[in-house]
Amino acid sequence: MLDKNGIAKRIAKEIKDGYYVNxxxxxxxxxxxxxxxxxxxxxxxxxxxxxxxxxxxxxxxxPDLINAxxxxxxxxxxxxxxxxxxxxxxxxxxxxxxxxxxxxxxxxNGDIANWKIPGKMVKGMGGAMDLVASAKNIIVAMQHVxxxxxxxxLTNCTLPLTGVKCIKKxxxxxxxxxxxxxxxxxxxxxAPGVSVDFIKASTAGKLIIEGEIPEMVID
Amino acid sequence: MINKVVAGADEAIKDIVDGQTLMLGGFxxxxxxxxxxxxxxxxxxxxxxxxxxxxxxxxxxxxxxLQTRQVKKMISSYVGENVEFERQLLSGELEVDLIPQGTLAxxxxxxxxxxxxxxxxxxxxxxxxxxxxxxNFNGKDYLMEYAFDADxxxxxxxxxxxxxxxxxRSTSRNFNPVMAMAGKxxxxxxxxxxxxxxxxxxxxxTPGVYVHRIFQGQKYEKRIEQRTVRKKD
Numbered sequence: 001m002l003d004k005n006g007i008a009k010r011i012a013k014e015i016k017d018g019y020y021v022n023x024x025x026x027x028x029x030x031x032x033x034x035x036x037x038x039x040x041x042x043x044x045x046x047x048x049x050x051x052x053x054x055x056x057x058x059x060x061x062x063p064d065l066i067n068a069x070x071x072x073x074x075x076x077x078x079x080x081x082x083x084x085x086x087x088x089x090x091x092x093x094x095x096x097x098x099x100x101x102x103x104x105x106x107x108x109n110g111d112i113a114n115w116k117i118p119g120k121m122v123k124g125m126g127g128a129m130d131l132v133a134s135a136k137n138i139i140v141a142m143q144h145v146x147x148x149x150x151x152x153x154l155t156n157c158t159l160p161l162t163g164v165k166c167i168k169k170x171x172x173x174x175x176x177x178x179x180x181x182x183x184x185x186x187x188x189x190x191a192p193g194v195s196v197d198f199i200k201a202s203t204a205g206k207l208i209i210e211g212e213i214p215e216m217v218i219d
Numbered sequence: 220m221i222n223k224v225v226a227g228a229d230e231a232i233k234d235i236v237d238g239q240t241l242m243l244g245g246f247x248x249x250x251x252x253x254x255x256x257x258x259x260x261x262x263x264x265x266x267x268x269x270x271x272x273x274x275x276x277x278x279x280x281x282x283x284x285l286q287t288r289q290v291k292k293m294i295s296s297y298v299g300e301n302v303e304f305e306r307q308l309l310s311g312e313l314e315v316d317l318i319p320q321g322t323l324a325x326x327x328x329x330x331x332x333x334x335x336x337x338x339x340x341x342x343x344x345x346x347x348x349x350x351x352x353x354x355n356f357n358g359k360d361y362l363m364e365y366a367f368d369a370d371x372x373x374x375x376x377x378x379x380x381x382x383x384x385x386x387x388r389s390t391s392r393n394f395n396p397v398m399a400m401a402g403k404x405x406x407x408x409x410x411x412x413x414x415x416x417x418x419x420x421x422x423x424x425t426p427g428v429y430v431h432r433i434f435q436g437q438k439y440e441k442r443i444e445q446r447t448v449r450k451k452d
Contacts, residue, residue, distance in 0.1 A: 046320065047246040048390050058448045063249065063441035064377075064389040070247040071447040081389060083396045083424075084246070084272070085328040088321025092339065111344075121309075122317065123299035129347060130321030133340035164344035 002173045002191045002218075007141050009034045009218050011100060011171050014139060020044055022091070022131060024101030025069050027141040031100055042078070044096055046127045048087045051079030068127065088127065092134045099135035101128065103142045103167075105157040108205035110167040110179045112140065113159035125162060132163030144172035144202050151204035153177070153185055175199050176216060177207075184208045189216045220415045223383035223433045228258035231406045231432045235371055237264050238291075242327065242367065242398040243271040243281060244374040247300075247444045250391030251280050252373040254408045254436035260287055268292040270369055272323060272394055274304050279442050288312070296320035300444070319347065322364050324397055329366035331400020331429065336365050372402025375436075376425070379409035380418050383427030392424065399425045408436045 002010065008030035015021060015035060022044045023029055035041060043052040045067040052067055053074035061072040075081075090096060105113040112132055115125040132138060145151055153170065170177045176189040184206040187199060190213050200207055225231045232255055235241070245251030259267075260283050267290050274293050275282035284290050285303050292314040298304055307313035318326075319341040329337050338361035342348050352363040374395040377388035385407055387395055399405050407425075412435035 045390070047249075047393050055447045055449045057451050061443060061446055061448060062389065063443045064391040066247065066249050066390055066444070068246075070249070070444040072443060072445065073447070075389075081392060083387075083392050084320070084324035084394045085397045088324050091321060092341075121299055121305050124295060124297035124317040125319055125347075126297040127320040129319035129345065130339070130341040133343060161345045 001194055005030055006191070006218060007171055007173060010176065010216055011139055011141055012036065014169075015039060015041055015098065017041070019097040020050065020095065022046060022096050022099045022135075024099075024128070026102040028100040028102060029069070031141075044087070044090070045073070046087050046091065046131075048082050048084055049075070049079065051076045053079070088130050091127075091130055094134060094136045096135060097137060099131050099138045100141060101131065101138065103140045103152070105152050105154055105159050106140055106142065106167050106170055106179075107154050107157045108179065108185055109183045110165045111157050112162045112167050113157040114162050116160045118160065128162050132166045135166070138167055138169070140167050140170045142170065142172055144174040151202055153203045153205050155205045174202055180208065186210070187213050189214055191216055192218070220382050221427070222381050223427060223430055224381050224412070225432045225434050227434050227437065228254040228408065229261070231255065231408070231434055232258050232262060232371075232373075235259065235262070235264055238266045239264075239370040240268040240270065240368070242369045242372040242402055243269055244372070244393065244395035244398045245280070246272050246390070246393035248275065248280050248442050250375050250387070250393050250395055251275070252375040252406075252408050253439055255373040255406060256280065256283055259284060259289065263287070263289070265289045266291040268294065270294045270323070270367060272296050272320060274298040274301055276300050276444065277303055279440070285313070292316065294318065294323070296323050324394060326364055326367045327394065327397035327401040330368065331397060334366060336363050338363055367401055369402050370404065372398040372405040374399045374405065374407050376407055376409045378411045378413065378418060379407055379430070379433050380413050380415045380427070381433070382415040383407065383430030383433050384418055384423045385409070385425035385430060386418060386422055387424050396425050400429045404431045405429055406431065407433045409433060410436060410439060
């Protein structure tokens with residue numbers, strides 16, 4: 001079973017040289033720590049920056065330079081800055097190669113719910129609906145089951161949707177799965193020490209298992 | 220050269236009245252029109268509809284207008300860093316219209332470009348789509364979203380000149396240029412106001428034609444919402 005950093009490490013292996021990547025809040029943010037040597041990418045922050053750098057050194061914070069999580073950050077050589085409309089323009093026009101974001105639920109037909117829990121304070125969708133509706137390549141980083149042990153990979157989402165039929169790949173603490181165009185989670189890899197039967201028991205949506213399922217290679 | 224300069228925030232916002240719709244630039248607390256917000260609090264106009272990506276924090280940004288109950292409705296993409304906001308929302312004192320961030324930005328852009336509506340895939344198949352026209356282009360569904368119609372846009376720039384031309388700094392640009400284009404009347408507050416001719420025309424982000432009033436803010440606190448740093452080795 002993977003911890004959050006393990007999920008981030010596995011997702012980092014999906015990133016290819018030359019990619020422009022948008023990372024959501026939570027586990028996706030950790031992916032930036034595990035970009036393989038020799039892979040050059042640019043991170044997009046949807047408040048209006050391409051080429052996001054690390055946090056500033058103490059005392060060098062610039063209140064005018066933040067990321068979409070409102071954290072102080074830095075630029076890198078080659079960075080560019082633009083307004084919010086252009087930022088979502090490049091997302092809508094599919095100039096961003098890969099979007100990595102978290103989810104509360106994903107369904108077997110690729111629907112995602114990650115912005116609202118009825119009865120709880122709703123903070124808003126931010127840029128999530130724009131990202132999932134437009135991105136050509138989305139990887140969801142999420143927990144396979146909730147704290148009560150119930151599956152979050154479902155036949156149909158129960159929470160209000162963020163987007164429909166848009167998710168193609170999911171990485172959890174248990175497995176890597178892709179979502180087939182005709183519906184269903186196809187099991188691609190198992191987390192170290194996790195059995196196919198355990199993944200079966202943890203997946204409420206339709207699970208497709210073809211042949212031997214290899215264990216993930218993380219490091 | 221047309222001169223857009225007004226003495227200060229109080230004069231700039233003097234004709235904003237109860238019940239009007241305002242756009243306020245900024246992302247989080249970054250690039251917000253601090254001086255205009257302070258002047259609105261002082262003036263006490265109420266029942267405002269505020270179009271802004273966020274609603275500030277309890278004691279800064281739009282949070283200040285919430286504390287004084289001057290806001291009737293927020294149109295935002297992400298809110299709730301704010302206890303008073305939550306209280307007013309749950310008690311029904313405050314209306315909130317949550318819309319996707321890209322839709323928010325592009326509805327501003329449409330207003331500034333003279334286009335009545337846009338088509339975006341954001342929100343298709345979700346509750347955001349309820350009651351909206353859906354059109355299919357090249358096999359994909361899009362929602363029709365209308366251009367915003369705001370009485371005033373309040374924006375914050377780094378530098379501006381007496382002709383109203385604006386230059387923004389770093390990610391404090393965010394929503395400011397598109398809101399500047401979108402207001403029926405646009406008020407720009409700047410950190411440094413210079414004479415027309417001192418800014419390089421090639422470097423202008425917002426042409427002065429979109430800006431009706433400009434002034435240099437008295438002071439800028441520029442509060443940081445999430446201070447994140449790394450240690451020097």
